[in-house]
Amino acid sequence: MSQHPDQQPTSPEENRGQVPAGSPVPGTDAGADTPTGADGAMQQRDFGRTGLRVSVVGLGAGQIGEQDVTEAEAARVLGSALDAGVTLIDTAATYGLSEERIGRHVAARRDEFVLSTKGGQALDGHAEWTPGAVTASIDRSLRRTRSERLDIFFLHSCPVDVLRRGDLQDALDDAVAAGKVRVAGYSGDNEHLTYAVESGRFGAIETSINVVDQANLRHVVGTLARDAGLGVIAKRPIANAPWRFAERPVGHYGELYWERFRELGLEAAVAGAEGASGLEWNELALRFTAYAPGVHTAIAGTAKADHLRSNLDAAAGGPLPADVLSAIDRAWERAGSAWPAST
Protein backbone atom coordinates (compact mmCIF):
# COMPACT_ATOMS: atom_id res chain seq x y z
CA MET A 1 0.00 0.00 0.00
CA SER A 2 1.32 3.44 -0.83
CA GLN A 3 1.62 6.13 1.81
CA HIS A 4 1.59 9.89 1.61
CA PRO A 5 5.05 11.43 1.26
CA ASP A 6 5.32 12.28 4.93
CA GLN A 7 5.15 8.53 5.51
CA GLN A 8 7.24 5.44 4.80
CA PRO A 9 5.90 2.13 3.45
CA THR A 10 3.48 0.23 5.64
CA SER A 11 4.81 -2.84 7.40
CA PRO A 12 3.06 -6.22 6.98
CA GLU A 13 2.95 -6.41 10.78
CA GLU A 14 0.49 -3.55 10.88
CA ASN A 15 -2.64 -4.41 12.81
CA ARG A 16 -4.97 -1.66 11.62
CA GLY A 17 -7.58 -0.40 14.00
CA GLN A 18 -6.95 -3.05 16.63
CA VAL A 19 -5.82 -2.04 20.08
CA PRO A 20 -3.60 -4.91 21.28
CA ALA A 21 -5.02 -6.97 24.12
CA GLY A 22 -4.30 -5.38 27.46
CA SER A 23 -3.66 -1.99 25.90
CA PRO A 24 -6.75 -0.06 27.00
CA VAL A 25 -5.50 2.14 29.77
CA PRO A 26 -7.02 1.27 33.13
CA GLY A 27 -9.98 4.30 34.63
CA THR A 28 -11.91 7.38 32.87
CA ASP A 29 -12.96 10.89 33.38
CA ALA A 30 -14.22 13.71 31.26
CA GLY A 31 -12.53 17.06 31.42
CA ALA A 32 -14.37 20.34 31.89
CA ASP A 33 -13.41 21.82 28.52
CA THR A 34 -15.38 19.55 26.18
CA PRO A 35 -15.10 19.95 22.41
CA THR A 36 -18.82 20.11 21.85
CA GLY A 37 -21.03 23.09 22.58
CA ALA A 38 -24.47 22.99 24.16
CA ASP A 39 -25.93 22.36 20.71
CA GLY A 40 -23.66 19.33 20.18
CA ALA A 41 -21.52 21.16 17.62
CA MET A 42 -17.79 20.60 17.70
CA GLN A 43 -15.80 23.22 19.58
CA GLN A 44 -14.24 25.87 17.38
CA ARG A 45 -11.22 27.88 18.48
CA ASP A 46 -9.62 31.11 17.43
CA PHE A 47 -6.58 30.21 15.34
CA GLY A 48 -4.13 32.47 17.12
CA ARG A 49 -4.47 36.06 15.95
CA THR A 50 -5.11 35.13 12.32
CA GLY A 51 -8.84 35.85 12.42
CA LEU A 52 -9.54 32.23 11.38
CA ARG A 53 -11.43 29.75 13.50
CA VAL A 54 -10.74 26.03 13.49
CA SER A 55 -12.23 22.89 15.02
CA VAL A 56 -10.42 21.23 17.89
CA VAL A 57 -9.92 18.18 15.63
CA GLY A 58 -8.99 18.82 12.01
CA LEU A 59 -8.66 16.34 9.16
CA GLY A 60 -5.17 15.31 8.10
CA ALA A 61 -5.72 14.71 4.41
CA GLY A 62 -2.40 13.01 3.65
CA GLN A 63 -4.03 9.59 3.63
CA ILE A 64 -6.76 10.47 1.13
CA GLY A 65 -4.05 11.29 -1.39
CA GLU A 66 -2.98 7.68 -1.67
CA GLN A 67 -3.59 5.92 -4.98
CA ASP A 68 -5.22 2.89 -3.39
CA VAL A 69 -7.84 5.00 -1.63
CA THR A 70 -10.86 5.16 -3.92
CA GLU A 71 -12.62 8.36 -4.96
CA ALA A 72 -15.67 7.17 -3.04
CA GLU A 73 -13.67 6.65 0.16
CA ALA A 74 -11.98 10.02 -0.17
CA ALA A 75 -15.32 11.73 -0.81
CA ARG A 76 -16.86 9.97 2.20
CA VAL A 77 -14.11 11.01 4.61
CA LEU A 78 -14.12 14.61 3.40
CA GLY A 79 -17.90 14.90 3.46
CA SER A 80 -18.24 13.19 6.84
CA ALA A 81 -15.62 15.46 8.34
CA LEU A 82 -17.47 18.60 7.25
CA ASP A 83 -20.83 17.14 8.29
CA ALA A 84 -19.38 16.49 11.77
CA GLY A 85 -18.17 20.08 12.19
CA VAL A 86 -14.53 19.68 11.21
CA THR A 87 -13.50 23.10 9.89
CA LEU A 88 -9.84 22.58 9.05
CA ILE A 89 -8.50 20.29 6.33
CA ASP A 90 -4.74 19.93 6.02
CA THR A 91 -3.11 18.85 2.78
CA ALA A 92 0.12 19.45 0.84
CA ALA A 93 1.35 19.65 -2.71
CA THR A 94 3.23 16.40 -2.15
CA TYR A 95 0.30 14.34 -0.82
CA GLY A 96 -0.46 12.50 -4.04
CA LEU A 97 -4.08 13.05 -5.09
CA SER A 98 -5.06 14.88 -1.92
CA GLU A 99 -5.32 18.45 -3.21
CA GLU A 100 -7.17 17.39 -6.35
CA ARG A 101 -9.60 15.31 -4.35
CA ILE A 102 -10.35 18.17 -2.02
CA GLY A 103 -11.11 20.25 -5.10
CA ARG A 104 -13.20 17.51 -6.67
CA HIS A 105 -15.26 16.56 -3.67
CA VAL A 106 -15.64 19.56 -1.39
CA ALA A 107 -14.95 22.67 -3.49
CA ALA A 108 -18.69 23.34 -3.40
CA ARG A 109 -18.43 23.51 0.40
CA ARG A 110 -15.29 25.62 0.39
CA ASP A 111 -16.71 28.27 2.69
CA GLU A 112 -17.23 25.63 5.40
CA PHE A 113 -13.56 24.94 6.09
CA VAL A 114 -10.13 26.43 6.52
CA LEU A 115 -7.83 24.96 3.88
CA SER A 116 -4.23 24.47 4.87
CA THR A 117 -1.67 23.34 2.31
CA LYS A 118 2.09 23.32 1.89
CA GLY A 119 4.81 23.46 -0.71
CA GLY A 120 8.11 24.93 -1.80
CA GLN A 121 9.64 21.86 -3.46
CA ALA A 122 11.06 22.09 -6.99
CA LEU A 123 8.39 22.93 -9.55
CA ASP A 124 8.05 24.13 -13.13
CA GLY A 125 11.81 24.61 -13.57
CA HIS A 126 12.21 26.40 -10.24
CA ALA A 127 14.67 24.81 -7.79
CA GLU A 128 13.36 23.80 -4.38
CA TRP A 129 13.13 26.51 -1.74
CA THR A 130 13.25 29.39 -4.18
CA PRO A 131 10.69 32.18 -4.41
CA GLY A 132 9.69 30.93 -7.87
CA ALA A 133 8.95 27.46 -6.52
CA VAL A 134 6.85 28.89 -3.70
CA THR A 135 4.82 31.08 -6.05
CA ALA A 136 4.32 28.27 -8.57
CA SER A 137 3.30 25.92 -5.78
CA ILE A 138 0.69 28.36 -4.50
CA ASP A 139 -0.76 28.80 -7.99
CA ARG A 140 -0.92 25.05 -8.51
CA SER A 141 -2.58 24.47 -5.14
CA LEU A 142 -5.20 27.08 -6.00
CA ARG A 143 -5.96 25.24 -9.26
CA ARG A 144 -5.95 21.76 -7.76
CA THR A 145 -8.17 22.64 -4.83
CA ARG A 146 -10.43 24.83 -7.01
CA SER A 147 -10.05 27.63 -4.51
CA GLU A 148 -9.94 31.37 -4.94
CA ARG A 149 -7.72 31.65 -1.90
CA LEU A 150 -5.64 29.31 0.28
CA ASP A 151 -6.32 30.02 3.94
CA ILE A 152 -2.88 28.89 5.09
CA PHE A 153 0.17 28.10 2.99
CA PHE A 154 3.06 26.50 4.84
CA LEU A 155 6.67 26.25 3.75
CA HIS A 156 6.91 22.48 3.99
CA SER A 157 9.88 21.58 6.22
CA CYS A 158 12.57 23.76 4.70
CA PRO A 159 15.67 24.04 6.91
CA VAL A 160 16.62 27.00 9.04
CA ASP A 161 19.41 28.05 6.64
CA VAL A 162 16.77 28.62 3.99
CA LEU A 163 14.59 30.54 6.41
CA ARG A 164 17.48 32.83 7.29
CA ARG A 165 17.61 34.12 3.70
CA GLY A 166 14.11 35.59 4.06
CA ASP A 167 13.29 35.48 0.34
CA LEU A 168 10.67 32.74 0.71
CA GLN A 169 8.93 34.80 3.37
CA ASP A 170 8.94 37.71 0.89
CA ALA A 171 7.29 35.46 -1.71
CA LEU A 172 4.65 34.49 0.85
CA ASP A 173 4.05 38.13 1.71
CA ASP A 174 3.53 38.86 -1.99
CA ALA A 175 1.00 36.03 -2.22
CA VAL A 176 -0.84 37.43 0.80
CA ALA A 177 -0.83 40.92 -0.72
CA ALA A 178 -2.19 39.46 -3.98
CA GLY A 179 -5.06 37.79 -2.11
CA LYS A 180 -3.93 34.26 -3.00
CA VAL A 181 -3.06 33.29 0.58
CA ARG A 182 -4.57 34.47 3.81
CA VAL A 183 -1.92 33.34 6.33
CA ALA A 184 1.79 32.60 5.74
CA GLY A 185 2.93 29.55 7.68
CA TYR A 186 5.94 27.41 8.51
CA SER A 187 5.71 23.65 8.93
CA GLY A 188 8.63 22.01 10.71
CA ASP A 189 10.23 21.11 13.99
CA ASN A 190 13.03 21.66 16.50
CA GLU A 191 15.50 24.52 15.82
CA HIS A 192 13.93 25.23 12.43
CA LEU A 193 10.60 25.80 14.14
CA THR A 194 12.11 27.96 16.85
CA TYR A 195 13.73 30.20 14.25
CA ALA A 196 10.49 30.45 12.28
CA VAL A 197 8.51 31.47 15.34
CA GLU A 198 11.07 33.99 16.56
CA SER A 199 11.45 35.54 13.09
CA GLY A 200 8.01 37.13 13.30
CA ARG A 201 7.47 36.38 9.61
CA PHE A 202 4.72 33.74 10.02
CA GLY A 203 1.15 33.78 11.29
CA ALA A 204 0.85 30.01 11.72
CA ILE A 205 2.91 26.89 12.36
CA GLU A 206 2.34 23.19 11.86
CA THR A 207 4.46 20.88 13.97
CA SER A 208 4.69 17.40 15.48
CA ILE A 209 2.98 17.11 18.84
CA ASN A 210 1.86 13.94 20.53
CA VAL A 211 2.29 11.94 23.70
CA VAL A 212 5.65 10.51 22.53
CA ASP A 213 6.84 13.70 20.79
CA GLN A 214 6.64 16.63 23.17
CA ALA A 215 9.76 18.70 22.40
CA ASN A 216 8.00 21.22 20.15
CA LEU A 217 5.15 21.50 22.60
CA ARG A 218 7.34 22.15 25.61
CA HIS A 219 9.96 24.40 24.00
CA VAL A 220 7.99 26.33 21.39
CA VAL A 221 4.24 25.87 21.14
CA GLY A 222 3.19 26.28 24.75
CA THR A 223 5.56 29.24 25.16
CA LEU A 224 6.99 31.22 22.21
CA ALA A 225 4.21 30.51 19.71
CA ARG A 226 1.50 31.27 22.22
CA ASP A 227 3.12 34.54 23.21
CA ALA A 228 3.43 35.46 19.51
CA GLY A 229 -0.26 34.71 18.88
CA LEU A 230 0.46 32.18 16.15
CA GLY A 231 -2.12 29.71 14.91
CA VAL A 232 -0.92 26.19 15.76
CA ILE A 233 -1.71 22.93 13.97
CA ALA A 234 -0.54 19.75 15.71
CA LYS A 235 0.51 17.16 13.15
CA ARG A 236 0.91 13.43 13.85
CA PRO A 237 -1.39 13.91 16.89
CA ILE A 238 -1.96 10.23 17.68
CA ALA A 239 1.70 9.33 17.12
CA ASN A 240 0.78 7.23 14.09
CA ALA A 241 -1.17 4.90 16.41
CA PRO A 242 1.83 2.76 17.49
CA TRP A 243 -0.31 0.53 19.70
CA ARG A 244 -1.77 -1.12 16.58
CA PHE A 245 1.54 -2.87 15.89
CA ALA A 246 2.14 -5.99 17.96
CA GLU A 247 5.72 -6.16 16.63
CA ARG A 248 8.19 -3.41 15.78
CA PRO A 249 6.96 -2.02 12.44
CA VAL A 250 10.36 -2.13 10.76
CA GLY A 251 10.68 0.46 7.99
CA HIS A 252 7.29 1.99 8.75
CA TYR A 253 6.97 5.73 9.12
CA GLY A 254 5.75 5.14 12.68
CA GLU A 255 8.68 2.95 13.78
CA LEU A 256 10.36 5.62 15.92
CA TYR A 257 7.10 6.40 17.69
CA TRP A 258 6.51 2.67 18.29
CA GLU A 259 9.91 2.52 20.01
CA ARG A 260 9.28 5.63 22.07
CA PHE A 261 5.83 4.42 23.09
CA ARG A 262 7.48 1.40 24.69
CA GLU A 263 10.41 3.30 26.17
CA LEU A 264 8.06 5.70 27.89
CA GLY A 265 6.33 2.74 29.54
CA LEU A 266 3.07 4.63 29.32
CA GLU A 267 0.88 1.68 30.16
CA ALA A 268 2.56 1.20 33.52
CA ALA A 269 2.86 4.96 34.01
CA VAL A 270 -0.85 5.69 33.76
CA ALA A 271 -2.03 2.42 35.31
CA GLY A 272 -2.22 4.01 38.74
CA ALA A 273 -4.12 7.07 37.57
CA GLU A 274 -7.77 6.93 38.59
CA GLY A 275 -8.75 9.02 35.55
CA ALA A 276 -7.31 6.51 33.10
CA SER A 277 -9.97 3.87 33.61
CA GLY A 278 -11.65 2.87 30.35
CA LEU A 279 -9.53 5.10 28.12
CA GLU A 280 -8.26 3.52 24.95
CA TRP A 281 -4.93 4.59 23.53
CA ASN A 282 -6.25 6.57 20.58
CA GLU A 283 -8.50 8.50 22.97
CA LEU A 284 -5.69 9.17 25.42
CA ALA A 285 -3.37 10.25 22.61
CA LEU A 286 -5.83 12.54 20.86
CA ARG A 287 -7.09 14.19 24.04
CA PHE A 288 -3.48 14.79 25.10
CA THR A 289 -2.69 16.63 21.86
CA ALA A 290 -5.96 18.41 21.14
CA TYR A 291 -6.00 20.02 24.59
CA ALA A 292 -2.28 20.67 24.95
CA PRO A 293 -1.49 24.31 25.82
CA GLY A 294 -1.11 26.41 22.68
CA VAL A 295 -2.56 23.83 20.26
CA HIS A 296 -5.56 24.99 18.23
CA THR A 297 -6.32 21.94 16.11
CA ALA A 298 -5.07 18.35 16.07
CA ILE A 299 -5.12 16.92 12.54
CA ALA A 300 -5.60 13.20 12.93
CA GLY A 301 -4.88 11.63 9.55
CA THR A 302 -7.12 8.99 8.08
CA ALA A 303 -8.75 7.82 4.88
CA LYS A 304 -11.35 5.82 6.79
CA ALA A 305 -14.69 7.26 7.80
CA ASP A 306 -14.96 4.92 10.81
CA HIS A 307 -11.54 6.02 12.11
CA LEU A 308 -12.55 9.65 11.63
CA ARG A 309 -15.70 9.02 13.65
CA SER A 310 -13.85 7.27 16.45
CA ASN A 311 -11.29 10.10 16.56
CA LEU A 312 -14.02 12.73 16.86
CA ASP A 313 -15.76 10.69 19.56
CA ALA A 314 -12.46 10.23 21.38
CA ALA A 315 -11.73 13.95 21.45
CA ALA A 316 -15.24 14.65 22.74
CA GLY A 317 -14.01 13.68 26.21
CA GLY A 318 -12.19 17.00 26.57
CA PRO A 319 -8.85 17.42 28.33
CA LEU A 320 -7.35 14.39 30.04
CA PRO A 321 -7.84 14.18 33.81
CA ALA A 322 -5.08 15.86 35.81
CA ASP A 323 -3.76 12.63 37.29
CA VAL A 324 -3.34 11.09 33.82
CA LEU A 325 -1.52 14.19 32.61
CA SER A 326 0.75 14.03 35.65
CA ALA A 327 1.55 10.39 34.96
CA ILE A 328 2.40 11.20 31.34
CA ASP A 329 4.53 14.11 32.51
CA ARG A 330 6.50 11.93 34.90
CA ALA A 331 7.09 9.32 32.19
CA TRP A 332 8.31 12.04 29.81
CA GLU A 333 10.68 13.52 32.38
CA ARG A 334 12.07 10.06 33.14
CA ALA A 335 12.57 8.81 29.57
CA GLY A 336 11.70 11.37 26.92
CA SER A 337 13.00 14.79 27.86
CA ALA A 338 16.09 14.57 25.63
CA TRP A 339 14.19 13.33 22.57
CA PRO A 340 14.10 15.77 19.64
CA ALA A 341 10.91 16.17 17.68
CA SER A 342 10.37 13.94 14.68
CA THR A 343 9.37 15.62 11.40
Ligand SMILES: NC(=O)c1ccc[n+]([C@@H]2O[C@H](COP(=O)([O-])OP(=O)(O)OC[C@H]3O[C@@H](n4cnc5c(N)ncnc54)[C@H](OP(=O)(O)O)[C@@H]3O)[C@@H](O)[C@H]2O)c1
Ligand atom coordinates in the same frame (compact mmCIF):
# COMPACT_ATOMS: atom_id res chain seq x y z
N1 LIG B 1 3.85 19.01 7.70
C1 LIG B 1 4.37 17.82 7.70
O1 LIG B 1 5.56 17.64 7.40
C2 LIG B 1 3.50 16.66 8.09
C3 LIG B 1 4.09 15.45 8.50
C4 LIG B 1 3.25 14.42 8.88
C5 LIG B 1 1.87 14.60 8.86
N2 LIG B 1 1.32 15.77 8.45
C6 LIG B 1 -0.13 16.01 8.44
O2 LIG B 1 -0.65 15.51 9.64
C7 LIG B 1 -1.68 14.56 9.38
C8 LIG B 1 -1.64 13.50 10.47
O3 LIG B 1 -0.35 12.95 10.61
P1 LIG B 1 -0.07 11.40 10.43
O4 LIG B 1 -1.08 10.83 9.56
O5 LIG B 1 1.35 11.23 10.10
O6 LIG B 1 -0.20 10.88 11.94
P2 LIG B 1 -1.43 10.53 12.96
O7 LIG B 1 -2.62 11.35 12.64
O8 LIG B 1 -0.85 10.58 14.32
O9 LIG B 1 -1.70 9.00 12.65
C9 LIG B 1 -2.35 8.62 11.49
C10 LIG B 1 -2.24 7.12 11.33
O10 LIG B 1 -3.04 6.49 12.30
C11 LIG B 1 -4.09 5.76 11.67
N3 LIG B 1 -5.32 6.08 12.37
C12 LIG B 1 -6.00 7.24 12.38
N4 LIG B 1 -7.07 7.16 13.17
C13 LIG B 1 -7.06 5.92 13.68
C14 LIG B 1 -7.93 5.23 14.56
N5 LIG B 1 -9.01 5.80 15.09
N6 LIG B 1 -7.62 3.95 14.89
C15 LIG B 1 -6.52 3.36 14.37
N7 LIG B 1 -5.67 3.95 13.51
C16 LIG B 1 -5.94 5.22 13.18
C17 LIG B 1 -4.14 6.20 10.22
O11 LIG B 1 -4.43 5.13 9.35
P3 LIG B 1 -5.88 4.94 8.68
O12 LIG B 1 -5.84 5.67 7.37
O13 LIG B 1 -5.94 3.46 8.56
O14 LIG B 1 -6.91 5.48 9.61
C18 LIG B 1 -2.73 6.68 9.97
O15 LIG B 1 -1.90 5.62 9.53
C19 LIG B 1 -1.37 14.04 7.96
O16 LIG B 1 -2.51 13.52 7.32
C20 LIG B 1 -0.89 15.31 7.31
O17 LIG B 1 -2.01 16.09 6.94
C21 LIG B 1 2.13 16.82 8.09
